[in-house]
Amino acid sequence: MTASDDVGRVADAVKGNWVDRIAPPWLRPWLRLSRADRPAGTWLLLIPCLWGLTLAVAATGFRPSALWIAAGCAVGALLMRGAGCTWNDVTDRHIDGRVARTASRPIPSGQVTVRGALAWMAAQAAAAFLVLLTFPPAAVLLGVVALLPVAVYPFAKRFTWWPQLFLGVAFNWGALLAWTAHTGSLGAPAVLLYLAGIAWTLFYDTIYAYQDIEDDALIGVRSTARRFGGRPGPWLAAFAAAAVLLMAAAVLAALPLPRALVALGGPVALGVHLAWQLRRLDVGDPDRCLALFRSNRDAGLWVLPFSALAAAM
Template sequence: MNKTFFANGADARYILAMTSPAPITTPDAVAGNWVARAPVFAQPYLRLMRADRPVGTWLLLIPCFWGLALAAASGYASLDLLWYAALMSIGAYVMRGAGCAYNDIVDRDFDAQVERTALRPIPAGQISVKQAWGFLVFLSFIGFAVLLQFNRFAIYLGLGSLALVAAYPFMKRITWWPQAWLGLTFNWGALVGYAAAAGKLDPQAFAIYAAGIFWTLFYDTIYAHQDTEDDALIGVKSTALRLGEKTLPALGLFFAMTITLFALAGALLHAHVIYYIALLPAAAHFVWQLKHLDIHNSAACLALFKSNRNAGLLLLLSPLCELALRSI
């Protein structure tokens, strides 16, 4: 695909009208995903909420599970934990969708100039900005209904994330570290998950939240390397552009801090040695990613980024092992 075609949204819409009568898919969508089989009228909305790219939902949901599991291991286990996990799964799905819709509304002019994003529903002309706002409100109401099922402290804490969400799309305009802000935003669920089970926040909850921030710096820097050429041309900032050829050692630091802060959460919890041993598979996964990293290969960067669903689930092993040991 020639990048010169995407100088603005009108160019993208022209190409779609002239050459794409079939359902449109974005380059990083999962091949053969269910969105392509959904009713035609629904497909642009499903793509707006990234239903064809589920890894983002996992990356938002997994910290919620960390918080729940850590709270349970801290002595706040109850029969409601599975119910909370189900609610958070629904909440993560719809609120990730709402966040993507908001991001696309704010970034629609930038998206039209980047090859990977030019075919998203708003710059491609499939959905108007007004329709996108309406869909965002609809998803937000569902997310709010889910949040109301938790205790009051968790509800207020969840609402506190809205300021982070609202500011995120603008960070790439003002700082080289928008991935750090994404980390603050995407891992808020670790705090909400802990608060939902415990009704309060303990030091270990903040440690695991901080671990999530470094984890996000790790995976989203890899993701951002897909767009460095376009981002540089249009003036968008990212850690990928800031770090450049120094990305590999920086990623090593980010993953080391992730593991260290998870270990700190265990220390604050007075965890069994098994908790720390259970961190080894996640550490090995991070090392594997670094060994296969090629910042000049967009396909490789996307594949490694997606593999962080597995990295996040491996990190979940530690609090789950601790919970299992304390339940015996």
């Protein structure tokens, strides 16, 4: 990376990311606003969609439309994560400027104006809506309703110690939407999978929040990390156990026993990864917290081969 590439780089971006290396300089602030230089969040938004879709295919059978649902969810996750992050940065612009890790983001650093950010958010949301319109009506309705938790989430840290719960409500909506897009209606397995995703988000985003715990305390921003303090282990273990048990319940509710036994490998694999993260966690090491947070992409992906294999039976 050259010195010119480093201009405007966000502090917690992945080193050597494609935005900083090859994107046109005029486009970089907008891509950074959408977190394109930090792709972990896009994966964490997409993975619950893939959970819901693969479990639905295992439960009701494969149809070619499942391929478009997967592709549409991928494009939608990219666009809506970008729109949601833009909205988050607009609402948090005064807070971000006072936190070391976020002061370099495009709005507080002056790379993008608030008016420009709102226009960028609207463009991404409109493109995502066009993708959503290709899904069945019940899924379209769910996608529209999802805008409510997305809109509320940035304000949660101002009035509750549990903003990570609000993030979980927003980030795992894709489990409901993808299941409904494939099956035509919302079902109990999708709801259980959604709740598993919320527990998983409480786990990984609490770890993420420990990066900012000192700055958050100084400016009065709330988080589960501040709520749990230096002893998050029992809470994180409880969130991990809830994620695994709820996902197992979703599998058992969706599939007959032979296929369920195969698909249950997914929650087991998730549990193994979360236990590994707990063993490595050091809440006093921000770099370790960020690395473990990012590793949740792999934790979520570990689930998919088992539900896919069950679908192939």
